[in-house]
Amino acid sequence: MDFNRRQLLTGTAALAGTMMLGSPAVLAQAKPRVVVIGGGAGGTTAARYIAKDSAGAIAVTLVEPNANYQTCFHSNLYLGGVRDYASITHEYTALTKNNGIELVRDRATMIDRDKKEVVLAGGRRLPYDRLVVSPGIDLKYDSVPGWSQAAEEAMPHAWKPGAQTLLLRKRLDAVPNGGVIVMIAPPNPYRCPPGPYERVSMMAHSLKAAGKDRCKIFVIDPKETFSKQGLFQEGWEKHYKGMVEWLGPKVHDGVKSVDAASGTVVTGFETYKNAALVNVIPAQMAGAIARDSGLANASGFCAIDPSSMKSAVDANIYVLGDACIAGDMPKSAFSANSQAKVAAMMIRGELVAARTFPARYTNTCWSLIDTDDCVKVGGAYEAKDGKIAASSTFVSKTGETAELRKQQQAENMGWYAGITADMLG
Amino acid sequence: MALPRLPAMSVGLLLASASTGAPAGDRELGEYLSAECVTCHQISGHETGAVPRITGWPDDHFVAVMNAYKDKHRDNPIMQTIAGRLAAEEIEALAAYFGAVQSQSVAK
Numbered sequence: 001m002d003f004n005r006r007q008l009l010t011g012t013a014a015l016a017g018t019m020m021l022g023s024p025a026v027l028a029q030a031k032p033r034v035v036v037i038g039g040g041a042g043g044t045t046a047a048r049y050i051a052k053d054s055a056g057a058i059a060v061t062l063v064e065p066n067a068n069y070q071t072c073f074h075s076n077l078y079l080g081g082v083r084d085y086a087s088i089t090h091e092y093t094a095l096t097k098n099n100g101i102e103l104v105r106d107r108a109t110m111i112d113r114d115k116k117e118v119v120l121a122g123g124r125r126l127p128y129d130r131l132v133v134s135p136g137i138d139l140k141y142d143s144v145p146g147w148s149q150a151a152e153e154a155m156p157h158a159w160k161p162g163a164q165t166l167l168l169r170k171r172l173d174a175v176p177n178g179g180v181i182v183m184i185a186p187p188n189p190y191r192c193p194p195g196p197y198e199r200v201s202m203m204a205h206s207l208k209a210a211g212k213d214r215c216k217i218f219v220i221d222p223k224e225t226f227s228k229q230g231l232f233q234e235g236w237e238k239h240y241k242g243m244v245e246w247l248g249p250k251v252h253d254g255v256k257s258v259d260a261a262s263g264t265v266v267t268g269f270e271t272y273k274n275a276a277l278v279n280v281i282p283a284q285m286a287g288a289i290a291r292d293s294g295l296a297n298a299s300g301f302c303a304i305d306p307s308s309m310k311s312a313v314d315a316n317i318y319v320l321g322d323a324c325i326a327g328d329m330p331k332s333a334f335s336a337n338s339q340a341k342v343a344a345m346m347i348r349g350e351l352v353a354a355r356t357f358p359a360r361y362t363n364t365c366w367s368l369i370d371t372d373d374c375v376k377v378g379g380a381y382e383a384k385d386g387k388i389a390a391s392s393t394f395v396s397k398t399g400e401t402a403e404l405r406k407q408q409q410a411e412n413m414g415w416y417a418g419i420t421a422d423m424l425g
Numbered sequence: 426m427a428l429p430r431l432p433a434m435s436v437g438l439l440l441a442s443a444s445t446g447a448p449a450g451d452r453e454l455g456e457y458l459s460a461e462c463v464t465c466h467q468i469s470g471h472e473t474g475a476v477p478r479i480t481g482w483p484d485d486h487f488v489a490v491m492n493a494y495k496d497k498h499r500d501n502p503i504m505q506t507i508a509g510r511l512a513a514e515e516i517e518a519l520a521a522y523f524g525a526v527q528s529q530s531v532a533k
Contacts, residue, residue, distance in 0.1 A: 049460070379506060392510065394503070394506055407475055412474070414474030415476060
């Protein structure tokens with residue numbers, strides 16, 4: 001009884017102290033530790049919200065091998081010449097300094113779930129009370145016959161940011177007028193559902209701006225339909241007439257093989273020879289650390305509890321963003337950011353008895369078709385029937401006014417500034 | 426067994442006592458809900474593109490604008506979706522939370 005009473009009093013004193021600083025409730029106890037794997041939209045947001053909202057009561061360590069962060073979102077705008085590369089490149093300095101987060105520049109190679117430790121490539125082991133796994137995607141290099149990791153220089157994917165993004169831009173700029181570009185689009189589920197089609201739009205925009213309007217972009221798609229299809233196809237017809245041809249599986253009958261050396265793509269319908277650029281966006285799966293640690297199921301992605309983002313197989317681990325199975329939510333930076341806030345709240349609830357509320361999620365994805373012609377899709381989501389289910393959705397309509405489309409591009413730019421500040425501020 | 430319940434109860438009491446003269450909204454609930462907003466609307470008050478500042482607004486103004494989206498009198502589908510699932514007390518909580526951020530955002 002005495003022990004309990006003392007704990008209660010200590011807890012109250014600590015609480016009063018932190019309240020004066022405007023901070024949430026903290027129990028007096030050894031400082032709990034959270035390790036976050038992955039410095040993308042999910043990982044940075046989770047690290048920041050746990051650190052910021054616990055005001056030093058939880059030790060947060062972010063594990064990320066890259067020195068800088070290039071956003072995948074808006075990398076198509078870089079490709080189209082709408083943004084420069086510096087503007088989609090960010091540092092982790094403010095995130096770590098402003099929020100008291102330890103950044104470990106290393107790669108997580110293993111999770112020892114029994115010991116609750118993350119093992120790094122450099123040999124260091126990081127113990128955790130709760131672990132956030134947000135590694136993004138890995139590419140299935142064997143999903144396109146004839147393509148491989150060795151072929152990614154000749155036929156870039158640019159579906160992970162950085163060197164590949166720069167390479168694709170360089171290759172696009174080198175395409176001669178009249179050159180053929182072939183994009184092999186990915187099967188579901190994949191990162192950024194409208195992304196391939198915004199990319200096609202930005203490629204066409206760049207070609208047209210350079211006076212290369214005799215170029216042709218063929219999209220070989222394994223899907224019967226795609227995100228914002230009517231909007232993109234309307235836009236291609238309006239802005240890039242004759243430059244873009246989308247082929248569904250019933251038409252092309254599948255990609256039979258590609259040959260990186262000769263720039264050849266063979267489909268059941270046609271063979272494209274001497275393509276000036278082939279952009280292969282392959283099938284995808286959760287990042288290796290999630291799969292190697294037994295967090296992924298047979299789909300290659302990780303099942304989660306939709307009310308918390310907690311892993312379905314390990315109560316000490318949360319999986320966020322592209323690596324998780326988020327029901328109706330698309331794989332997007334916006335989704336990862338939204339999921340991270342739910343996870344951060346639940347983790348603070350578990351570790352420092354912070355107040356928790358029912359999970360709710362949001363997403364919006366903007367896509368730029370041409371200068372000041374931007375469309376959007378989005379929704380609100382909640383835990384329902386064992387998954388994250390859409391409670392309300394919206395999508396732009398065909399035939400919208402130029403004024404509205406321009407306004408939506410201004411929103412898109414505002415969102416980019418907002419989410420990067422929210423992740424990295 | 427009663428220990429884990431204490432902080433939440435105390436927070437409620439302390440908030441109540443600290444909020445004398447403050448808006449009626451539950452600021453802690455507002456802070457949680459605000460996370461949804463600050464993906465686009467910067468908590469610093471900075472404005473970029475077509476995403477306006479939402480900090481430091483008078484309570485009644487904030488509530489009126491959110492209700493206009495909720496009732497679809499204002500036409501941005503994102504805001505209609507966000508506001509559409511907020512209950513009246515949740516909109517009040519957000520108004521209380523973002524209203525209190527005023528002093529930080531107005532500072533030059």
